[in-house]
Amino acid sequence: MTTSQTEVSTFPHIRAIVRANGTGEVVIAGNSRPIDASDETALRREALTIVTDLAGVLSRPVRVYTEGPEGDGELVVHPDGNIDEVTAETKGRRRRAEKPVSTPSPPTIVHIDEEGTEDKESFAQEPSSAPEPPITSVPSSVPAPAPEVLSRRSLKETSFLISDPVVQPATQGFRGFLTRLGIRMTPSETELAERADIHAVSQHWPGPRTIAVVNRKGGANKTPTVAALAAVFARYGGGGVLAWDNNENQGTLGWRTEQGPHSSSVLDLLRDKEQLLSPLAHNALLAHYVHHQTEDKYDVLRSDENDEGDHEISADEVDSVHSVAAKYYRMIVMDSGNTARAANWRAMITHTNQLVIPTTTMEDRAEAAKLTLQTLAARDEHSAKLAENAVVIISQWKPEDTDEARRIAAGFEPLVRRVVTVPYDQALKAGRIRHAALKPATQRAWLAAAAAVAQGL
Known part of the structure; x- marks a missing residue:
């Protein structure tokens, strides 16, 4: 053609x-x-x-x-x-079309008639045999235009800095x-959606915010969820994020994250809480107690990892640790154990601003997630509001679990504020969790999950 x-x-x-x-x-x-x-x-x-x-x-x-x-x-x-x-x-027609004959446009004369109206006339008109009339001034009978009345605005109502946002x-x-x-x-719309999620997780709120990650069943992906959310909030929000392993005794967050140049745990922080709460204490002191994640920019407060110890964290101790954490961090993401009746578990909920319920595509983990929501919904008014406003994050246990993830998500959608699914990623299965090691699709999914959490803060 x-x-x-x-x-x-x-x-x-x-x-x-x-x-x-x-x-x-x-x-x-x-x-x-x-x-x-x-x-x-x-x-x-x-x-x-x-x-x-x-x-x-x-x-x-x-x-x-x-x-x-x-x-x-x-x-x-x-x-x-x-x-x-x-x-x-x-091509020949195009070349000829690209070389138009340049014809200067004729100048235009503006006449002002006796009634003060303008009449534009071009020199390109046919020449007239009539003699050119003399150029005369505007008759003095033409009334002078009325002075223009300017309405003044207050200086407070005027700004030269207001402009539409530039995309x-x-x-x-x-x-x-x-x-x-x-x-x-x-x-594209896809890129705009990603920018909106980045903006959501980059916010700083007026006062510390606490996120609790809970599921009554072990192996429900609680620890990877804590690490992934903390990394997204710290990377985009500029640090100031603490991931706290609030297990009754020994949790696994320390095993899945980077260790600092010491072996301190929550018990060491409890021992020195008075010093840390002192008005003279400074942020650098926290380096003795938390383990900084050098790539992902958040800190980890480990649970007691002493195999010979039998100390169980009490509710009062959770309150004390939270008061220290709230002094030094803008966001606290709390890992948890599997016992909703434990004193430290209940104390964690009292400090929580946003509830996150993780699960995998294994049916028993999803059922435990639903039972966790039911427990909180029936406990008290604060817990019930947390359950209603919760974010459920479903992580695929196997690569072929896409349809199962959709099925479980559909079951949770009527129960909570948001449901987000995360694709399978071998980098989350074992070993140290690093955001940069995740596949691009997994990173994008965790960004969407963190944005859903942020909208509830």
Whole structure:
């Protein structure tokens, strides 16, 4: 099909190159995107897909110069995938169209008639045989215009700093690629959603906020959830986040996170709580008691890991530790044991601002999550509000558990404020948990989960 469209822009300059050896590339404004395919037909199809995507992003046809074993050519590719061939005839018309005869535009005279109205006339009119009338001034009988009345505004109501927010250009995907080429593109809806989640988790609230991660069943992904949420909030919010292992005796948060240059636990902090609560105490003192995560920017307060000890944290001790943590941190993410009747578990709930219920796609963990919600809903008014406003985070236990995750999510959606699913990721199964080691899809899911939590704070 030949085209009569001769006004298609040549910017950006696009070349689609297909080689007989099964390789090719699409070069956009000097930047190459290599393509490989099994045969020449597949190469052309893949090149066309890339160019069509570009036309769709630009919302207009684009011109493509093709090079291949059969010779060179020129095409116009439309956003809907239609292709027009540019022939020698249309090229000639385009070249002639690109060289218009420049004709100076005639000047314009503005006359003011007796009634004070304007009449515009061009010198390009047919010449008149009548003599040109003399130029006269405006008659004195024309009334002078009434003085303009200005309404004054208060200085307090005026600002030169108020303006509409500027949307930053796209940085991701094909739109981001074009932005880097110098073609400013607006971000996609997917990128805008991610930016909104980042904004949500980057907030600082007026006063410390406490998040409790609870499920009455062991192996429900409580500790990985604590580490993942703490990392997201600290990375985007600039630190000030404490992950606290509030087990009755020995928990696993210390095993799954980085250890500092000491072996301190919550018992050491309790021993020195008076010093830490002193008005003269400073933030650097906390380094003796918590374990800083150098990559993920949060601190960990470990539970007692002494195998020979039998100390169980009491409710009063939870209150004391929380008073210290609230002095030094803007956010406290608390891991928990499996006993909802334990004194330290109940004390944790009294300090909680946002409840998080983690579970995996194993049925017994999901059932335990539901029973945990039921327990809190029936306990007291504060606990019931936490249960109603809870966020459930479902982590896939196996890669093939996508449908099961959806099924469990549908069961929780009527019960809580938000439900978020996290895909399977081997990096969460065992060993130290590091945000950068997670797959991009997993990182995005935990960002969405943290944003859902943040909306309840």
